Amino acid sequence: MIDPGTISAILVGGLVLLLAVGAPVSISIGLPSALCMLLIVDFDRGAITAAQQMIGGADSFALLAIPFFILAGVIMNNGGIAERLINLARVLVGRTPAPLVQTNVIANAIFGTVSGSAVASAAAIGSTMSPMQRKAGYDRAFSAAANVASAPAGMLIPPSNTLIVYSLAAGGTSVGALFIAGYIPGILWALACAAVVFVYARRHPELKGEPWPKLSVLLTTLWRAVPSLGLIIVAIGGIVVGFFTPTEGSAVAVIYALLLSFLYRTIKVQDLPRILYDACRTSAIVIFLIAVSTIMAYVMTYARLPQLIAESLFGWTDSKVVVLLIMMLVLLLIGIPLDPTPAILIFTPIFLPIAVSYGIDPVHFGIMMVFNLSIAVISPPSAPVLFVGAQVAKVRLEAVIAKLVPFLIVLIVLLFIVVFVPQLSLWLPGLMGLL
Amino acid sequence: SCSAATGGDGEQPSTTFRVAFNQDIDHPQAQALVQLSDELEARTDGRLALELYTDETLGDQAATIEQVQSGTIDFAIVAGSLLENFETDFSVVNLPYLYESPEHQMSVLNDREIVGELYDTVLDDNIQMLTAYHGGVRNVYSSVGPVETPADLAGQKIRVIGSDTNVRMMELMGGVGTPMAQGEVYTAIQSGVLDGAENNELIYSTLSHDEIAPFYSRTEHLMMPDYLIASPAVWDGLAEEDRAVFEELLTASVDTELELFSTAVDEQTAAAEEAGAEFNDADVDAFREAVLPLHEERLTSELTQSIYDAIEAARG
Amino acid sequence: MTRGKLMTTARAWLDGTLRAICVALFALLVGLVAWQVFTRLVLDQPSAWSEEAARHTFVWVSLIGIAIAVGEKADVIMDFLVERLPLGLQRIADVIAHLATLAFVLYVMVFGGVQQSMLAWGQQNPLLPLTQGQLYLALPISGVLLTIYLLIHIVSTFSSRYRGHVGVAEDLEAASL
Numbered sequence: 067m068i069d070p071g072t073i074s075a076i077l078v079g080g081l082v083l084l085l086a087v088g089a090p091v092s093i094s095i096g097l098p099s100a101l102c103m104l105l106i107v108d109f110d111r112g113a114i115t116a117a118q119q120m121i122g123g124a125d126s127f128a129l130l131a132i133p134f135f136i137l138a139g140v141i142m143n144n145g146g147i148a149e150r151l152i153n154l155a156r157v158l159v160g161r162t163p164a165p166l167v168q169t170n171v172i173a174n175a176i177f178g179t180v181s182g183s184a185v186a187s188a189a190a191i192g193s194t195m196s197p198m199q200r201k202a203g204y205d206r207a208f209s210a211a212a213n214v215a216s217a218p219a220g221m222l223i224p225p226s227n228t229l230i231v232y233s234l235a236a237g238g239t240s241v242g243a244l245f246i247a248g249y250i251p252g253i254l255w256a257l258a259c260a261a262v263v264f265v266y267a268r269r270h271p272e273l274k275g276e277p278w279p280k281l282s283v284l285l286t287t288l289w290r291a292v293p294s295l296g297l298i299i300v301a302i303g304g305i306v307v308g309f310f311t312p313t314e315g316s317a318v319a320v321i322y323a324l325l326l327s328f329l330y331r332t333i334k335v336q337d338l339p340r341i342l343y344d345a346c347r348t349s350a351i352v353i354f355l356i357a358v359s360t361i362m363a364y365v366m367t368y369a370r371l372p373q374l375i376a377e378s379l380f381g382w383t384d385s386k387v388v389v390l391l392i393m394m395l396v397l398l399l400i401g402i403p404l405d406p407t408p409a410i411l412i413f414t415p416i417f418l419p420i421a422v423s424y425g426i427d428p429v430h431f432g433i434m435m436v437f438n439l440s441i442a443v444i445s446p447p448s449a450p451v452l453f454v455g456a457q458v459a460k461v462r463l464e465a466v467i468a469k470l471v472p473f474l475i476v477l478i479v480l481l482f483i484v485v486f487v488p489q490l491s492l493w494l495p496g497l498m499g500l501l
Numbered sequence: 502s503c504s505a506a507t508g509g510d511g512e513q514p515s516t517t518f519r520v521a522f523n524q525d526i527d528h529p530q531a532q533a534l535v536q537l538s539d540e541l542e543a544r545t546d547g548r549l550a551l552e553l554y555t556d557e558t559l560g561d562q563a564a565t566i567e568q569v570q571s572g573t574i575d576f577a578i579v580a581g582s583l584l585e586n587f588e589t590d591f592s593v594v595n596l597p598y599l600y601e602s603p604e605h606q607m608s609v610l611n612d613r614e615i616v617g618e619l620y621d622t623v624l625d626d627n628i629q630m631l632t633a634y635h636g637g638v639r640n641v642y643s644s645v646g647p648v649e650t651p652a653d654l655a656g657q658k659i660r661v662i663g664s665d666t667n668v669r670m671m672e673l674m675g676g677v678g679t680p681m682a683q684g685e686v687y688t689a690i691q692s693g694v695l696d697g698a699e700n701n702e703l704i705y706s707t708l709s710h711d712e713i714a715p716f717y718s719r720t721e722h723l724m725m726p727d728y729l730i731a732s733p734a735v736w737d738g739l740a741e742e743d744r745a746v747f748e749e750l751l752t753a754s755v756d757t758e759l760e761l762f763s764t765a766v767d768e769q770t771a772a773a774e775e776a777g778a779e780f781n782d783a784d785v786d787a788f789r790e791a792v793l794p795l796h797e798e799r800l801t802s803e804l805t806q807s808i809y810d811a812i813e814a815a816r817g
Numbered sequence: 818m819t820r821g822k823l824m825t826t827a828r829a830w831l832d833g834t835l836r837a838i839c840v841a842l843f844a845l846l847v848g849l850v851a852w853q854v855f856t857r858l859v860l861d862q863p864s865a866w867s868e869e870a871a872r873h874t875f876v877w878v879s880l881i882g883i884a885i886a887v888g889e890k891a892d893v894i895m896d897f898l899v900e901r902l903p904l905g906l907q908r909i910a911d912v913i914a915h916l917a918t919l920a921f922v923l924y925v926m927v928f929g930g931v932q933q934s935m936l937a938w939g940q941q942n943p944l945l946p947l948t949q950g951q952l953y954l955a956l957p958i959s960g961v962l963l964t965i966y967l968l969i970h971i972v973s974t975f976s977s978r979y980r981g982h983v984g985v986a987e988d989l990e991a992a993s994l
């Protein structure tokens with residue numbers, strides 16, 4: 067068994083080197099992780115276990131929503147359903163600068179709230195919005211960045227599977243309290259993204275808003291959008307009233323969009339293979355990244371890296387502020403290659419007892435952890451949300467990353483506020499007697 | 502298979518075995534193993550110890566069985582139902598209404614006279630069965646109302662473990678058995694996709710299902726054992742005297758775990774009540790009667806029949 | 818038929834077959850989840866096997882899909898450094914990147930995948946008439962397909978028609994949708 071320092075060096079060094087020569091991001095994570103597996107177990111078992119972790123990482127019913135929402139988005143675009151919806155959004159919020167990007171941000175907050183998955187949200191809303199944004203002459207990389215940045219809001223706004231995972235890892239912290247606690251930080255997340263878009267748009271005259279349309283135009287647009295709105299009512303409404311789970315709702319959305327497109331005669335049966343194939347390829351790229359990241363999570367767990375990091379970092383200080391800052395930094399950095407679920411399962415048992423010893427409420431800690439990991443899921447280079455956002459907008463990853471920077475800065479500032487102002491998380495659940 | 506380093510006194514190598522577990526460190530099974538590890542260390546002069554990997558961080562239980570098979574990890578605690586995938590005969594010990602008490606369950610499942618032949622069937626699969634642990638008594642909980650008789654479950658969609666046996670069991674109990682991944686259950690009950698689920702008090706409380714399905718009814722339908730399994734190579738590789746010590750401690754740990762489990766049930770019941778849950782007794786005889794046809798349906802081999810008879814004979 | 822032409826035909830056949838498989842599996846996937854909703858909501862007899870089948874179909878479609886994606890060089894890379902290099906160095910970087918991918922694919926997906934499949938060959942799936950080992954075959958099969966595509970990429974890196982990384986500003990593929 068090799069020492070943790072060597073493992074860290076291989077993981078980080080390998081990632082940087084492989085990215086630099088232009089290897090796929092997934093391989094830049096996967097190959098160093100596989101090398102570590104080989105060194106800490108042995109040649110045969112390292113391979114078997116890495117293979118097993120890959121399958122295990124992809125084998126999740128919740129991930130199924132990703133290809134379905136990508137598919138629904140592609141069908142909606144081909145079928146003219148999206149256009150009708152977006153025309154409606156334009157007449158409704160058209161007067162704000164960059165209306166199509168603001169619509170994207172709001173749609174992500176709403177959609178993510180229901181689906182609870184940042185990747186599914188970025189896929190569904192991004193693939194719906196980006197052709198329109200492109201047609202309207204918006205900067206594609208910026209639009210994609212706004213889509214990526216706003217996608218995780220729904221991980222905080224309930225219902226949220228991520229908060230459920232935290233509740234479990236924290237030994238049964240009330241899910242109800244966590245859900246309510248997530249509202250304000252989640253809404254602030256969406257508002258922060260909207261604010262960045264607003265400031266950006268002010269400096270780009272081509273993104274200025276449109277004048278109010280005439281009432282007749284508004285009504286016609288609304289009427290034309292009714293069947294498309296039906297998709298939202300059926301899929302999202304069905305999830306809310308309990309006809310189906312979010313994953314199932316994503317399949318229902320596909321079928322509804324398909325039927326409507328046939329009705330509009332905008333999609334022919336012979337178009338279907340191309341549409342299915344396109345959605346399949348985009349989702350495969352994302353799922354492969356998630357599957358490969360699972361190997362890295364395994365390596366880190368097996369070598370007890372998180373515990374060792376915690377021990378070496380917290381030993382020298384007693385300051386609550388410094389300890390919190392270290393935790394946030396570690397979560398941010400380690401959350402980038404890891405999916406939120408393994409990150410929460412690995413770090414909660416290590417960090418929560420320390421946090422509690424400093425008098426931090428477990429509900430507040432859960433919110434800051436999920437907020438933090440939500441930033442990590444959109445942070446380059448290895449974030450699935452970022453992949454999806456770039457893919458559906460058909461923009462290069464580097465271009466999106468460049469435009470994402472202001473969003474990340476604002477969100478990190480907001481993270482500090484969420485960490486150091488516990489009332490943002492605890493006020494609402496306290497008001498409802500859940501604490 | 503494990504990390505070997507030079508022991509404290511510099512003579513014999515020390516070995517720390519990796520144990521995978523899917524719940525948190527406070528769970529009775531984890532606590533029993535922590536205690537076992539301390540005693541093992543003391544009794545072997547620090548040469549042998551266990552290191553627990555809790556919270557499913559090495560993968561789900563099915564994955565950890567495979568890691569034990571390949572020898573990547575040394576031990577794992579896994580649900581009894583998973584072993585049915587390797588040898589179908591394991592289904593006999595997972596039947597509903599089979600045990601009259603946790604003590605009855607533990608006495609028969611750790612009696613090699615009764616289950617030795619069954620346990621040996623998975624040696625071909627590179628699985629060494631070490632100990633059966635009590636994994637709780639599963640009861641039905643619902644968002645609709647208290648369940649007292651099978652009729653109360655009519656039309657209710659109750660989440661069950663994903664297998665035909667469990668779906669059939671819930672059907673016989675009067676409800677509609679609905680398999681679903683555990684991670685989706687909370688929101689599914691909250692939104693009404695499901696009316697409830699079935700599990701022990703610990704899961705009910707730690708997964709906060711008490712918040713959305715406040716009626717917990719003691720149908721006592723299932724006592725599914727969990728097993729500590731080992732990689733045969735690791736187990737056979739132990740020196741004979743070490744293995745004897747280990748076996749002795751394992752036997753003792755069964756009772757420790759049973760006690761810890763009972764305390765945990767009391768604690769989590771209180772916690773759930775605090776969260777607003779209501780506990781009620783159900784007509785266990787009526788449910789047992791309803792489910793009995795399943796016993797005959799599933800007793801398909803001589804081995805299962807003989808184990809079944811022995812378990813019946815051991816009833817108090 | 819010349820050798821080059823034969824290769825092109827073989828490649829086109831492979832691409833076409835894999836696309837067809839992906840499309841069929843994806844359609845099946847939609848059908849399975851729809852069936853699950855239907856059996857629970859309409860028939861009131863929730864299907865036990867459909868979720869299990871959907872998850873495995875999903876793993877297969879993703880793993881076949883990644884092979885095609887790599888074949889089409891659609892997997893996500895960041896080549897802002899490489900594209901600034903002279904053509905000769907770009908060629909070297911490309912070969913290293915392909916070899917790194919190949920190393921991962923051969924070690925984890927082919928070697929590890931085959932062994933894992935064999936290990937689980939007799940492990941029954943509780944709900945499907947297939948063993949876990951058979952279901953796990955997706956990984957080595959995807960690995961073999963990836964190997965084929967990677968070898969094609971490596972060979973084409975040395976061809977005289979190699980153009981290196983062209984700094985396309987944005988449009989990765991002319992809006993195919």
Ligand code: NA
Pocket residue numbers: 178179180181182183220221222223224225226227
């Ligand atoms: Na949500």
Ligand code: NA
Pocket residue numbers: 401402403404405406442443444448449450
């Ligand atoms: Na991440």
